Amino acid sequence: MATNKKSEFDADEIQLADFAKALSHPARIAILKILAQKQSCICGQIVEGLPLAQPTVSQHLKELKNAGLIKGEIEGKTSCYCINWDTYDQFRTLFEAFDIRLDGGRQQVQNCC
Amino acid sequence: MATNKKSEFDADEIQLADFAKALSHPARIAILKILAQKQSCICGQIVEGLPLAQPTVSQHLKELKNAGLIKGEIEGKTSCYCINWDTYDQFRTLFEAFDIRLDGGRQQVQNCC
DNA sequence: ATTATATATCGCAAATATACGATGGATGAT
DNA sequence: ATCATCCATCGTATATTTGCGATATATAAT
16 A cells, blocks of 8 residues: 655755756656746747647646746736746755765676676 | 657767756666665665565666666676666766856846746 | 636546565575 | 564555546637
8 A cells, every 4th residue: 555655765865856856757848848938938939839738738837836947927828837946956955965876876886787 | 648758869868868867866876876885785784774575675766777887797696786887987978068058158148037 | 707727626437555464485404 | 383573465444546538628710
């Protein structure tokens, strides 16, 4: 039974995993690219740029927002999204620490593989 | 109905998303850390280091293997795993390209948020 | 006031992920 | 040959994700 064991891991591991999950669908990666590229960040333009229906895009936007990677505001008739660079930097920092830690063991003698 | 739309995205986006998915569970992040740290990469030691039952760990190992991030060999009675640095570098390269692309739009004037 | 437009949300269906007990296969020890 | 150990795999239960049609909401236009 899928009891949630995630909380028993280190906070850093959980947080990095959560960020990774936010990037674990090509649509969300594409959305971040679009947001970085366009000055305007109207939802409709994002929908146009993706092979997905509007409700699906809205849902991916919501997940990115939950992960803290984007911010959104309702601007009159339209909605406006942009990247939350503070959170993105935090993610990058976490990943870099992970990356460096992996690299540390890289030169060691392997006794297998 | 959950028809798979993932294939309609760019190859780079799909590949990066797949790598991200491999890191989207703290257990798999922890496993990679352990593999990098220990010279030996016996499965039993991984199980000891995680708050999960052996079949569950085995399953996470399989997913990391499917993503190409680790290699595994059966060595007599025990199994031996280690990080596949070639694939890991490929992942890092993909992420870096993505990261740089995001950063490119960073200084632009935002008309919202 | 009515209508059109842009998005979010609801509700559903299908697919995938998470977790583990039970079991099986292979090796090494006795 | 028997037994113990290590690990993969099967089967199963539950939870989460993905996708979208239908609908609701809120603004802008007429």
